Structures are given as structure tokens and as C-alpha cells.
Amino acid sequence: MMAEERNFRVQFYEKVGLREVEERRALEALLREEPVDVRRLVVWCRKCVVPQCWRPLVWQYLLEVTPRHLESQEYVRLQQRLTFEELWRTVRSLRLHKAPPPSSPLLLPCPSPPRTNGVSDHGDPGTPQGHHYVLMWLVSEARLLYNPQQQLQRQECRKFLCIARRMIIFYQDPVEVLHVSLAMWRLLCNQQDVVMEAISEATGQLRRENLAIHHHLLSMGLFATSLLTDLCMGLFYEVLPDTAAAKVIDKVATGNVSVLGYVVLALLLYLRQSLSSVTTVEGVASVLAHLRPAEAETVVSTALEYWARLGHQRRS
Template sequence: MANEKGNFRLPYYEKCGFRGEEKKSLEIILKDKPLDKIKLQKFCVGFTVPAIYRNLVWKLLLEVIPVYTDSHEFVMEQRNLEYKELVRALQTMRIIDACTPKTHVFYAAWLLQSGRYSYEWTQPQQDDQFIMLAHVFLQHFDNEVDIYWLTKYLYEYIIKYKNDYPKLIDRLWSLLEKEDKELFLHLQHTGLQKAIPIGKWFDSCFAGILNENPLAKIWDKICGGSVKILIFVTIALLTIQRHELLKCTTLQAFLDCLKNISEETADLIAVKSIEMWQKHGSPKNVNANNNSNN
């Protein structure tokens, strides 16, 4: 009976990020002094980060905190002070108040910190990409200081790749044609191929499209240095929803088909996209200083 119970619980533990061997491997990496960022990136390329370590690993890979563990407490104290000063300044300027949604607070703080805030605005114009990224982090973590800095660094990391979008999207259509020619031709003939907002999906790393829990598996790869996985998430999304999408001839009908994707379906999309990415596009060699080809 004990073995049966263990087998029954195993899928649950794996879903929550408690796979034994992987967890132990990551714990060994996290004992290095200083921490080895390349090892962490390789782990993210090969495995799903256990949920209990995701906050730490993402902060390390996005450079919210340094690889020197002795400095973590001091650095986060400074991050905390800077964030609170930004919030205090925004409150003084009456840009935010107690009723302002946290995602909007984070965005206003980023505008102010990065020198993009205009004093002519009574309210900052919102950036959907930043807001959606922040929303996902809010579902995973409780500390708003962590969430602000993670959102800021992931946002700034992704926008560096906007010039690469045309190349990534060309690769996407080439692979989709091989993967599902019927669907590819349907999207082409209806004009949907050019209308689908793939750039916006890339901008938000599929926040607002896929459930936050399966999405974290994809973000592990992005934080590990591979923006290229967004190609395969798109292909998995389209092919798994193909039966409904083949009925669509307008953009609105197409977008309606992608609303309210269940967590179970989102999990299938995440698993398939990672499998395709590992087969076609995952980086063979991880370089902590140059991930542009990943």
C-alpha cells in the first residue's frame, strides 16, 4: 500500500517541482561559491526548475542578485530601499495611491527609475507587456520587491530581442509548414498568417495566453537564455488548438478560440513546446555572456 500511495502522489510532486534527482542536482549547483551561472543556465535548458527554488534561480539568471551568495542580503536590502523610494516618490507626485493595482505601481516605478516618466502625464500610459509579465510574477511570488525587480529585468531582457522577431517568425512559419501543412496553408490562405499578433505574444512571453503554472516551465528556458523557445510555444499553441483554428476565417474568431485556455491544455502546450525546442532549437552550448543565438 505504501508503494501505491507513493506512485499516486508522484505526479503531484513532479508538477509542484519536487522531482528528486533534479532537485538534488540543483541543490548541489546552488552550493557553489561563487555560484556558476553557466551551470544554472544548463540546468534550466535541461530541466524544469523546482518551484521552491524558482525565485532564487530566476533572480540569479536575470541578475537581480549577483553570483556571490555573501552579497545577496545586502543587495536585496538595497533593492528594497530603492523600490520603496520609487513608490514614495510616486505617491508624493500623486501618480499612485493605495487603490492603484500592483502591476501599475510596478510599471510607474520602472518608468520613473529608467527616466522615461514624463511630468506632463497625470497617469502614465500603460505598457501591456510589462503589466502582463508583472501579473504572472504576482501569481508565483509574494514579495513585491522581488516581483518588481524580476519584472523589470525580464522586460528589459525581452525587448533587447525585438529586432530579432522577423527572423524568429520566419523560422516559426517554416517549422509549422513541416509540422502541420494543412494548418499552415489555412492560415496563409485566410490571411491570418499576417494578422496573428505573434510579436505581442513574444513581447509578453505568452502571459495572458497561457496559465501561469505551465508558463513557468517555459519561462525557466527564457531566464536560462533561450528566447528561441517562443517559436515552439507558438507552434505548440497552434497545433494543439488546430481543430478549432481550422474553422476560423477572421482574426477575431481566431483570437476567440485562444481565450480561456485551460491549465490542462496549457500544460500540454508547455510540454510539447519544450520537446520541440529540445529537438530543434535548444542551445547545445550555454555561454553566460552571449545568449543571442539561443
């Protein structure tokens, strides 16, 4: 009886547009808890879209950048700031802050239209730009080589740069940009096998839903390249605008990276008509790069529907 009553209430809220209000109140209650129950926060984020105003904080909790205990947060923030300042000082002392960013495009093997989100690697010289976060990451891992400019052109660095440029949009504090980027990159690297398996499952689902486009893409060798995996690991930076990508990152931050495979599936199905007219992997990349913002919202909504129906119970 209680379950029926709750279902009726949920349906009523959806009908009159109040479901988002109920969800937002639930999230705010979770964030007020001491300590924050990250497991419950994960469950909430897998079911709902995180409000824009809470998104930066929620990601920090999910990625364990911000401690769940309030009493620890000030100390951790101080340590994170000291770490950032040391890394940024090292990059500047080596004069690496004057190094040019990697050439564009980053992951797509074709020219892509310029992004209009305001991200640039030619801003205030006193503020880290996207490629500077890559250099700080390399320094922190003791992996900086004798030719950093050449190292920045490597695919791994380009993928990290995609993540850093994403986070610059959502965080104003460079300290947060660095540590959230590092945490997101660790998550994706640790779950890379899961990402690749999710892409394999997506191509299988594509074959079941549209054999013709699957055969077309297979015959040109798309699935034998690293393009789809690279785009997933770079959070579709050159394909999805930030507003659409944020809804996907909401799920990725919970640890369920398999949602990236459903984004691949939704992209290939939505763009099937345009993809059927190209004959090379570069042609596929060009079609993906020219996805319009309104189309991106449709693609992400479809991907999340697939994920909710087929994959949300599968833990990454």
C-alpha cells in the same frame, strides 16, 4: 564504459521515478556553491524543470537580480529595496497609485475569460498592483509622460504589465517583483529580434507539418500582425496559466528566448481544428484565450519537446 553505465542509471531512475530526485539534488548542490556557477545553472535549467520551491531564487540568479557571490547579496538587496522605495514613493507622491489599470484584455484583440490566479489591480492601496510596477518602470527610465493613464494603454506598457502580473504570482516581496520584472523585460527587449526570428521559424515549421492550417492563417493575415510577437513578449499571460507558463519562463530566464517560438508552434498545431473554423485575427485570439489549463500543460510539454529536438542547441 562509464558513459554506458551512466545511461543505464538514468534509464533506471526514469523507470522507477527517481530521476526528479537526482535532478533536484543536483540543483540544490549548485545553489549551495560559493559563488554560484551561473553557467552550470543555465545548463541545468535548459535540461530540467525547475522545482516550484526553488524557482523564484533560480530566476533571480539567471536574470542577475541576485549576485552569485553570497557576500554581495545583502548589499545588493538593500540597494534594490531603496530603489523600490524611492520609485514607489514617487508614484504615490504624484498620486498615480490611484490611476486605474489598463482596460482588459491586454494583448488579445478580443474579450477573454477572467484569470483565476488571484491577480488584481484593485487590492490593498498600500501594496503595488500590476500597473503600479509599469509606472515605476516608466519613472525609472525617465519616460513617464504628462498623461500616464493614457500612456498605460500603450502596447509596450501592456506587455510589461503582463510580465509584472506574472511575477506577482511567484514573488511575495514587491521589491523582488519589481526587479525581476525589470530584468525579464530587459532580456526580452534585448532579444526581441531573436524572438521574431523564432516566430518566423515556427511558422516555417508549421507549414512543413500542416500546410492547410498554415495557408488558412496566412490568408487571414495573422502572420502580418504583431499578435504572436506581442504574446511572446508578454509571456503568453492571457493564454497560458501560471503553472504552465513557469516551465517556459525557466528556459527564457537562461537567455534562450527562442523557446517562445516553439510555444507558438505548439499552440497553432494543437488548436488547428478550432483555428480552421475562424476567419479573422480576432477569431484566432479568441481561440487562444479560451485554452483550458489541462490543454495548456499539453501545449507547453509539446513546445519543450520541439525545443529540445530542434532548437535547444541554438543560443539566443
